Amino acid sequence: MIDQNIKIAVDAIVFGYEKGTLYVLAVQQRFGKLADRWVLPGGFILNDEPLLTAVERELKEEAGITVNYLEQLGTFGDDINRDERFRVISVAYFALVNPKNFVLKADTDAKDAKWFPVAQIPELGYDHNEMLDMAHQRLKSKLTYQPIGFDLLDQEFLFSDLENLYCSILERDIDRRNFRKKILSFGIVTETDKVVKMGASGRPGKLFTFNKPKYNQLVKENFQFDIRFA
Amino acid sequence: MIDQNIKIAVDAIVFGYEKGTLYVLAVQQRFGKLADRWVLPGGFILNDEPLLTAVERELKEEAGITVNYLEQLGTFGDDINRDERFRVISVAYFALVNPKNFVLKADTDAKDAKWFPVAQIPELGYDHNEMLDMAHQRLKSKLTYQPIGFDLLDQEFLFSDLENLYCSILERDIDRRNFRKKILSFGIVTETDKVVKMGASGRPGKLFTFNKPKYNQLVKENFQFDIRFA
DNA sequence: TAACTTTGTGTTGTTTTAACACAAATTATA
DNA sequence: TATAATTTGTGTTAAAACAACACAAAGTTA
Numbered sequence: 001m002i003d004q005n006i007k008i009a010v011d012a013i014v015f016g017y018e019k020g021t022l023y024v025l026a027v028q029q030r031f032g033k034l035a036d037r038w039v040l041p042g043g044f045i046l047n048d049e050p051l052l053t054a055v056e057r058e059l060k061e062e063a064g065i066t067v068n069y070l071e072q073l074g075t076f077g078d079d080i081n082r083d084e085r086f087r088v089i090s091v092a093y094f095a096l097v098n099p100k101n102f103v104l105k106a107d108t109d110a111k112d113a114k115w116f117p118v119a120q121i122p123e124l125g126y127d128h129n130e131m132l133d134m135a136h137q138r139l140k141s142k143l144t145y146q147p148i149g150f151d152l153l154d155q156e157f158l159f160s161d162l163e164n165l166y167c168s169i170l171e172r173d174i175d176r177r178n179f180r181k182k183i184l185s186f187g188i189v190t191e192t193d194k195v196v197k198m199g200a201s202g203r204p205g206k207l208f209t210f211n212k213p214k215y216n217q218l219v220k221e222n223f224q225f226d227i228r229f230a
Numbered sequence: 231m232i233d234q235n236i237k238i239a240v241d242a243i244v245f246g247y248e249k250g251t252l253y254v255l256a257v258q259q260r261f262g263k264l265a266d267r268w269v270l271p272g273g274f275i276l277n278d279e280p281l282l283t284a285v286e287r288e289l290k291e292e293a294g295i296t297v298n299y300l301e302q303l304g305t306f307g308d309d310i311n312r313d314e315r316f317r318v319i320s321v322a323y324f325a326l327v328n329p330k331n332f333v334l335k336a337d338t339d340a341k342d343a344k345w346f347p348v349a350q351i352p353e354l355g356y357d358h359n360e361m362l363d364m365a366h367q368r369l370k371s372k373l374t375y376q377p378i379g380f381d382l383l384d385q386e387f388l389f390s391d392l393e394n395l396y397c398s399i400l401e402r403d404i405d406r407r408n409f410r411k412k413i414l415s416f417g418i419v420t421e422t423d424k425v426v427k428m429g430a431s432g433r434p435g436k437l438f439t440f441n442k443p444k445y446n447q448l449v450k451e452n453f454q455f456d457i458r459f460a
Numbered sequence: 461t462a463a464c465t466t467t468g469t470g471t472t473g474t475t476t477t478a479a480c481a482c483a484a485a486t487t488a489t490a
Numbered sequence: 491t492a493t494a495a496t497t498t499g500t501g502t503t504a505a506a507a508c509a510a511c512a513c514a515a516a517g518t519t520a
Binding site (some may be wrong): 004005007048050051075078080087089091 | 232235236274276277281308
């Protein structure tokens with residue numbers, strides 16, 4: 001007979017982006033030996049609950065959000081001292097959301113929920129900094145070969161928004177003309193006829209949208225999104 | 231209090247390659263409701279055992295092998311009916327080995343252990359066909375951006391071996407001259423002065439080796455292995 | 461010894477990438 | 491209200507990477 005004394009949790013690394021800054025969602029623990037510490041949102045799964053459902057539930061409960069993109073990141077199982085009562089193995093999920101779409105509200109277990117700039121994240125509880133690093137790495141590399149940047153932006157965006165997102169997350173300069181040429185050549189970004197004056201000074205720009213059905217169709221025809229350059 | 235009734239297992243998708251054919255390791259179950267069925271090697275983890283250690287132990291126990299390459303593939307948690315007594319969540323690992331280095335021997339729990347050509351895999355127990363598909367996909371894509379093919383070959387190999395490995399796993403033709411040029415340009419494959427006459431007819435070829443320290447050094451200098459072409 | 465098999469090697473046209481600058485439309489400021 | 495400042499929008503060109511292609515050399519088999 002198996003005498004495992006291990007519990008399964010899910011945790012989420014939720015990235016948000018706004019005005020050139022990449023944020024990650026953390027919650028402040030209300031109970032337990034890490035009360036008051038900031039950790040990634042997450043919690044134990046229910047007996048008959050699929051893993052994905054568990055993450056979505058926790059995000060709803062602890063921060064009041066629903067994400068745009070969610071995928072499994074990896075399972076972190078060796079943090080044996082997370083809880084005195086049992087070993088905890090955690091399945092970490094990578095998620096993207098547009099922070100503008102929600103007002104964070106801590107609910108059940110969480111005392112508070114907050115966006116931290118990734119560059120200024122404090123020391124988190126458990127092995128959550130390690131998870132965050134891995135997720136941050138995943139975001140950077142995935143940005144180059146999957147069109148996930150759009151999940152961080154408004155539905156309609158300026159080309160400069162998209163460009164700045166790539167610049168700031170990948171931490172390098174991008175040639176505006178080459179970037180635009182490449183993205184437009186894919187045919188997955190559509191120009192709307194709306195023009196916006198941005199609030200700031202300068203010439204107004206057109207708004208664009210990501211054409212997801214078109215992208216899905218192209219993928220079926222073996223299209224490979226890929227954008228890497230200096 | 232948490233009343234989870236879930237157990238954690240690890241499973242491994244172990245690929246082997248020989249003479250143009252890709253194989254995967256399966257074991258035949260001795261006990262339980264799936265007795266006699268073929269499944270991927272794996273089993274429950276011990277309370278204080280790291281996940282990686284658990285996979286290595288199971289591979290040793292069930293098939294008598296030690297792999298060349300091992301990385302986490304993903305966690306499959308929704309196969310709620312795997313066992314009547316409790317839900318099982320399984321962390322799947324992706325592994326590569328040179329089959330020549332071992333004689334398979336089923337040991338503790340397994341009745342038999344066997345290499346199946348991936349193209350002719352039978353229906354496996356649990357959700358193991360799904361895991362295999364995902365691992366197969368991972369192998370194909372990873373082959374193009376990480377030098378993992380060498381973990382499937384002998385330490386010394388003919389250039390044609392490497393080329394055939396790529397051809398057969400990626401299921402496409404490769405231009406021999408362009409392939410060789412590209413691989414050699416990386417500087418991570420060294421020509422030995424041994425010449426081998428292959429057993430078959432034809433001009434003897436030089437043996438090559440993968441220079442892993444050199445590769446690791448290049449990676450530090452931002453080198454990116456990448457080989458995709460028609 | 462002729463036929464067959466496998467290794468080894470270079471060139472060229474095409475495509476992709478990288479580098480680069482200025483005019484147009486608006487807002488802010490003097 | 492003119493001038494400066496800001497942001498959008500757009501093409502060309504040189505360099506690098508890629509794709510396509512064929513034949514001689516060294517051995518084995520018939």
